[in-house]
Amino acid sequence: MARKADPTAPSGILIVDKPAGMTSHDVVARVRRLARTRKVGHAGTLDPMATGVLILGLGKATRLLTWITGETKAYLATMRLGATTATEDAEGDITSARGCAALSDAELEAALAPLRGDIMQVPSSVSAIKVDGKRAHALVREGVEVELPARPVHIGCLASSGEPRQTTMTINEADAARDIPVVDCDLVVDCSSGTYVRALARDIGEHLGVGAHLTALRRIRVGAFALDEAHPLADLEEIARTHEESGATDRPPLPIMPLNDAVRAMFPELVLNERETELFAHGQAPRRQGGELEALREQAGEEPIAVIAADGVTVMGLAHIVNDAVKTILVFS
Structure with a gap:
C-alpha cells in the first residue's frame, strides 16, 4: 500500500553553505534528519574540500533540481603553481614537483586567456563521470588510468584576484623532505554547468610548464542563488537543537525558501x-x-x-x- 503524503512535510529550497570535509551526500543526510523528511536532494555536487553554495530541494522542490543543476556557477579558487597531485587538488598525493620560482602578471594572463569563452575541456579524471558503468574517481582509486573525452563548456569569467604570492611547499620523499618554491594565485571563475575548476588549474599549470593544483575552492553562486543567502550547516543544526530543547514536537523552523518564491526567482x-x-x-x-x-x-x-x-x-x-x-x-x- 502506497504511503500517504505528509501534508506538513517541508517543500522548498534550502541554500546551505557547505563546510569543508563533508560530501554533498553527507549534507543531504544531515538535512533529512533536521527537516524530518526523506525527500531531500541536491543540485550539483561539491567536492569534500570545497565549501560554499549547495542548493538542496525538499519535497516538491526536488523536481526543480534538474534545472538548478544546469545553471551557471561562480567560484573563488586558490591555485598552487609548481606541483601537481593525483586528484588535482590538495587532497591528493603529489605526482610532480617542478616548482615555480616566479610568475609575472603577463605570464599568468597568457595562461588564462585561452581558457575563456567557449572551450573544449577534458574533465578531471577524479570526477563522478561514469566510464563503463563505474565512476571515474572510483577507477582512479583502483589504479586504473582514466581518459575522459573533452566536452564543451563556457567560461564567462576567469580572472586573477589579487597579486600572486610566492611561498614554499614541503615535499615528502622516500629519503627526506625538501622545500620547493611555489606560487599561490587567487582566481574568480564564472562558468557553465559541467565545468571542472580543478581542470582549469591543471590546464593553467600545463600551459606554464610547472604544473598546478587547487588548494581551496568556494562556490559563491548557483544560478540566481548567492552565498549571502546560504546558511552554515552549524546554524541549521543549532536551530534544530534549540527547537527541540524548547519542548516543541513539530519540525524545526529551518530557513527554507518556499517553492513559490524559489520558482519565481528562477x-x-x-x-x-x-x-x-x-x-x-x-x-x-x-x-x-x-x-x-x-x-x-x-x-x-x-x-x-x-x-x-x-x-x-x-x-x-x-x-x-x-x-x-x-x-x-x-x-x-
Whole structure:
C-alpha cells in the first residue's frame, strides 16, 4: 500500500553553505534528519574540500533540481603553481614537483586567456563521470588510468584576484623532505554547468610548464542563488537543537525558501486566468499567440516559464515554448 503524503512535510529550497570535509551526500543526510523528511536532494555536487553554495530541494522542490543543476556557477579558487597531485587538488598525493620560482602578471594572463569563452575541456579524471558503468574517481582509486573525452563548456569569467604570492611547499620523499618554491594565485571563475575548476588549474599549470593544483575552492553562486543567502550547516543544526530543547514536537523552523518564491526567482512568469488555472492543474497548457507569445519567447528563450495561478502567487508548474505554442513541462500537484 502506497504511503500517504505528509501534508506538513517541508517543500522548498534550502541554500546551505557547505563546510569543508563533508560530501554533498553527507549534507543531504544531515538535512533529512533536521527537516524530518526523506525527500531531500541536491543540485550539483561539491567536492569534500570545497565549501560554499549547495542548493538542496525538499519535497516538491526536488523536481526543480534538474534545472538548478544546469545553471551557471561562480567560484573563488586558490591555485598552487609548481606541483601537481593525483586528484588535482590538495587532497591528493603529489605526482610532480617542478616548482615555480616566479610568475609575472603577463605570464599568468597568457595562461588564462585561452581558457575563456567557449572551450573544449577534458574533465578531471577524479570526477563522478561514469566510464563503463563505474565512476571515474572510483577507477582512479583502483589504479586504473582514466581518459575522459573533452566536452564543451563556457567560461564567462576567469580572472586573477589579487597579486600572486610566492611561498614554499614541503615535499615528502622516500629519503627526506625538501622545500620547493611555489606560487599561490587567487582566481574568480564564472562558468557553465559541467565545468571542472580543478581542470582549469591543471590546464593553467600545463600551459606554464610547472604544473598546478587547487588548494581551496568556494562556490559563491548557483544560478540566481548567492552565498549571502546560504546558511552554515552549524546554524541549521543549532536551530534544530534549540527547537527541540524548547519542548516543541513539530519540525524545526529551518530557513527554507518556499517553492513559490524559489520558482519565481528562477524563471519568468506567465499568470493564468481562472479557467486556465483549472485546466493547467490537469496538465493542459494555456494558449498564447501573436505579440504575447513573442514577449514570452523573448523573456524565456529556451528556458522554462513559471506558470502562476490566477491568484498571482501560487506556482502551478513549469512550461516552455515549443515552435509557436506553450507546452507543459511539469505540474506541481
